[in-house]
Amino acid sequence: MKVLITGMDGFIGREISRRLSGAGWDVAGFSNGPEAGKKPSLYRGSVTDINALRTVFMKERPDACIHLAGLAHAMVGPGELEQVRQVNVLGATNTARAAVEAGVKQFVFFSTAKVYGETTPAIGLDEDAEPRPAGIYAELKYEAEQELAKMSQKGDFGLVIIRPVAVFGPGDSRGNYARLIRAVRRGIFPVIGGGHARRSIVYLKRVAERIGHILGPAFVSGKIYAFSDGTFELKEILKAIRRASGPAFFPSFPDRFAQTATSAADWLLTNATGKQSHAKQTLARLTEHFVVQAHHYDAQFGPLEPFDLDRAMVETCAFRS
Numbered sequence: 482m483k484v485l486i487t488g489m490d491g492f493i494g495r496e497i498s499r500r501l502s503g504a505g506w507d508v509a510g511f512s513n514g515p516e517a518g519k520k521p522s523l524y525r526g527s528v529t530d531i532n533a534l535r536t537v538f539m540k541e542r543p544d545a546c547i548h549l550a551g552l553a554h555a556m557v558g559p560g561e562l563e564q565v566r567q568v569n570v571l572g573a574t575n576t577a578r579a580a581v582e583a584g585v586k587q588f589v590f591f592s593t594a595k596v597y598g599e600t601t602p603a604i605g606l607d608e609d610a611e612p613r614p615a616g617i618y619a620e621l622k623y624e625a626e627q628e629l630a631k632m633s634q635k636g637d638f639g640l641v642i643i644r645p646v647a648v649f650g651p652g653d654s655r656g657n658y659a660r661l662i663r664a665v666r667r668g669i670f671p672v673i674g675g676g677h678a679r680r681s682i683v684y685l686k687r688v689a690e691r692i693g694h695i696l697g698p699a700f701v702s703g704k705i706y707a708f709s710d711g712t713f714e715l716k717e718i719l720k721a722i723r724r725a726s727g728p729a730f731f732p733s734f735p736d737r738f739a740q741t742a743t744s745a746a747d748w749l750l751t752n753a754t755g756k757q758s759h760a761k762q763t764l765a766r767l768t769e770h771f772v773v774q775a776h777h778y779d780a781q782f783g784p785l786e787p788f789d790l791d792r793a794m795v796e797t798c799a800f801r802s
Contacts, residue, residue: 482697483507485541485585487528487576488549490516492653493591493688497547500689501696509541512550528572531579538583545587545696546580548573553618566621573625574632581637587700588638589692592626594646594681594707594773595619603679605772608644608707639702641695646709646773650685650793651800658682658718662798665722665729672731676716679770681709684793687785694782707775710788715767721790725798 484501488494489510502508510523511534517525526533528550538546551569573590580588597606599615614623626642633640649658664670688708695706716731723729 482545483509483541483543484545484547484696485509485511485538485543485580486547486549487511487572488514488551489523490514491549492650492656493648493685494547494549495652496650496685496689497549497692500686500693504693506696509537509543511537527568528576529567531575534575534579535582538579538585542583543580543585545589545700546576546585547589547591547692547696548576549591550576551591551622562617565617566624569618569621570625570628574628577629577632577638581632586638587641587696587702588629588633589641589643589695590626590629592622592642592644593619594644594709594771596623596626596644597773599771600769601772603770603772605679605681605712605770605774607774608705608777633702639700641700641702642705643692644705644707644773645688646681646683646707646771646775648683648685648688648708650797653685653797658797661718662722662726665719666726668728669730669732670719672716672719674768676714676719676731678715678768679712679772680715680718681712681771681773681775682718683708683710684788686793686796687788690785691778691782695778699782701781704777704781706778707773708778709773709775710793711790712772713790717790718794721794722798724791725794 484506486494486498486508487510489498490512491514494510494512498508498510508522511526511528512523513525513527517523524537526537528534550572552565577588595616596612596614596619597610598613612623614620629640632638647657649656653659687710691706691708719731
């Protein structure tokens with residue numbers, strides 16, 4: 482079988498491509514990243530260009546499509562919101578339309594667990610919880626989910642939506658955990674609020690493993706899967722990074738001082754750059770809980786082997802791009 486992956490040369494796309502190729506899939510890609518166009522199977526183009534998408538889909542005629550292309554971790558200015566929407570919403574519907582025209586029956590859309598909100602109670606939210614997207618990225622991903630669901634309900638293609646929690650793993654350079662690892666490697670990292678914030682995380686290689694099971698004969702349209710490998714306190718994650726990458730000192734830093742400094746930083750950055758500051762979001766990741774209880778995947782396919790945080794962090798920290 483053949484699969485076409487948009488954003489194939491990205492952090493998640495590369496690993497999924499490797500996994501599916503190893504399992505016997507014929508893999509093609511579509512991207513405007515730096516590797517696009519350098520090999521025959523990875524076409525260059527923007528998902529906002531439906532004609533470019535149509536050309537590639539008609540040429541490759543894939544059985545399935547995984548849509549990963551999008552703008553994440555963006556500092557959005559007043560004039561840039563429409564551009565981000567064009568990529569994250571129109572890009573998704575363009576890809577689906579081109580896929581339908583080429584006869585694709587299995588369409589996997591990568592959304593985000595942030596559609597559940599920016600924070601959760603310490604006990605977490607069930608993956609069936611009502612979405613309450615927080616922030617531009619999550620709002621646009623949820624909008625794309627809804628548009629794709631409407632298209633799928635016409636019966637032209639099957640749709641599966643993936644809502645991964647924070648993904649970490651080898652090859653990441655821009656994600657939240659990549660930045661956290663770099664900060665710890667500097668030798669000192671302030672632990673705000675004692676490091677008791679509970680965070681759900683998922684390892685890159687296990688994301689790809691799950692996708693390998695979902696595609697093909699086991700594909701069930703209409704499913705929504707939250708991907709998570711478990712929940713850890715921030716201090717557990719920091720210690721795993723320290724064990725994997727070397728000595729680091731974690732001084733405690735009270736919440737109230739961080740909140741005051743963060744509010745000032747938000748105001749200064751927003752006024753100086755005209756763009757939305759992410760200082761408060763960064764603080765929230767260090768002090769607030771984000772826990773999603775994922776069970777749909779395990780119920781259908783069975784659980785993966787037990788997750789080993791230390792092993793995953795060693796593999797992540799050992800990687801050099």
